[in-house]
Amino acid sequence: MANSLRIAVDAMGGDLGPRTTVSALLDFLNSHRQVHALVFGDQTQVGEQLSLSPYKDPTLLSRIEVRHSDSHVIDSDKPSAVIRHKRDSSMGLALQALAAGEAQAFISAGNTGAIMALGLYFVKALPGISRPAICTTVPTISGRSYVLDLGANPVCSAAQLYEFALLGALTASELESIESPSVRLLNVGEESNKGRDDIQQAAALLEADTEINYCGYIEGNGIFQGGTDVIVCDGFAGNVALKTSEGLATMVGARFREAVGRGWLARLALLLLRGPLLKLKVQLDPALYNGAYFLGLNGVVVKSHGSATQTAFVRALEVATAAAEHNLPDVLSPILKHKLNQPG
């Protein structure tokens, strides 16, 4: 599908830094021969991980260019401080490379607020977009759905929710080849008079736009039901929904292990169920849903979970690459310019 493309990697983000990000990058490049990487971070730490490469492919290391940075963003850094003092951190330099066209995608497992701030600073927003939204896909009974915003904007206006709906619909249409993606607003009821004023106003904006396939409200229990391509909410609700789901899965897993115990009958039963359970794991493993887009930036910016495993970081690299192969921002830009009536 794609010719050679280059991805800018902030190697220092995430709980284990280069030990996860660089190892995952090697795995990824080994199976994606058309991709090159610009790796930003502490050159000693990055170099150590590169020297541990298990791959014999001689082209692999030649497809990686390491660029040293003296500083990196940490989780407790405030976005405003990062903009003042850490523009040349590994994250900042990687975003500068993206903005300059040296790379077609950016990835980091680091501080979300800092990615947003530096992204807006260097990469800028797409035409007409007031604030980017974090967007990921979630598994449903019948497939997967795009959900945004997941935490970048705890409070949103109706106009912003409308922008998110537009960004989500255009992205699902481009990346999943869905002709007219169905869009719903997350609310506390399905009747039109339910919920907050901002959501009711966003619904009116979406109903008025005949190019968006707006299908009404969806409640929390509908998120995983399938049948909706794009689910739109403010960042507070989105973050609560996704994190609560993670927590529930963890709790049920813990209670399941406790209930099943370690007796031989239980072990035998689990052995018999090994195939189906593995299949289920492959379908629902959070690692497979790692990699969230910052939709609305004028470049492919992808965030990995900070505690992502190597496998999960590989998945986020795939997400970034797919969006870059589709030239997502270039596809979105003229449509947004037209629809949101931006000059220029």
Added chain:
Amino acid sequence: MANSLRIAVDAMGGDLGPRTTVSALLDFLNSHRQVHALVFGDQTQVGEQLSLSPYKDPTLLSRIEVRHSDSHVIDSDKPSAVIRHKRDSSMGLALQALAAGEAQAFISAGNTGAIMALGLYFVKALPGISRPAICTTVPTISGRSYVLDLGANPVCSAAQLYEFALLGALTASELESIESPSVRLLNVGEESNKGRDDIQQAAALLEADTEINYCGYIEGNGIFQGGTDVIVCDGFAGNVALKTSEGLATMVGARFREAVGRGWLARLALLLLRGPLLKLKVQLDPALYNGAYFLGLNGVVVKSHGSATQTAFVRALEVATAAAEHNLPDVLSPILKHKLNQPG
């Protein structure tokens, strides 16, 4: 623990009306000999269900008094219309009986907004409480937690969140005999500068109250982790969190059944796991968490899920009875009057 007490039942609420509520009430009264019931609804429909009673206990039917109502609230009724035109519905009459002291608890599986409106109209709010909150318990890894608000107040001020925290803490303390219940505010991060302004202001109010054991923010993934007795949020976030959890459980269940299939190996394995899976079901069955309090009303008002099964409605009756046995509103009232500086 309790002497005779009387519960006012809106028999017409819920998807199946008296077919669920009256059948469940018979089950409940059969195992709770100290409880009497005032049943409000269509006397023909209620009578039909009573005539199907499987119980031989001669005192059982004598503990039930049916009071006919010509109208009942339906799900699409708006609260404002209910206040104008349906004050003498089964729901309204049952709440009037509670307000008059004829019953010590009220239960309905009907329209939540209508229960809130009629509850405020007839039963009134406790001193200093601006709006009641819906509160239920959820299972956690280590036990259970109280969560409020679950949807009565989609938008809340900091002062309201503080009131909810107080109501939740006092309730957990009284019903669970926890000396100093831990309280957290739901937010999109754990650092003190995270999230919305209203939540940060509520945190300041809670930190200033030395009688509340406020322990900081909690994220969605912490809800089911245990270790927090009371989790406070606005009704929008609470509704999204709980309903998303329900939806995830349904989705995983569907995917699990699909993955496991119907082969004989799978059946054998499930048979071997029958004991532990039943144990898990008993721990996590949503039916066991049915029954939400309207905390902040000057009376025990409990809402059952509209689609509750007979077993689930029995559970909600138990929730209502336990709160009535503790005289919950009478316990809360003087403390709230003192803390929220209400005259009278």
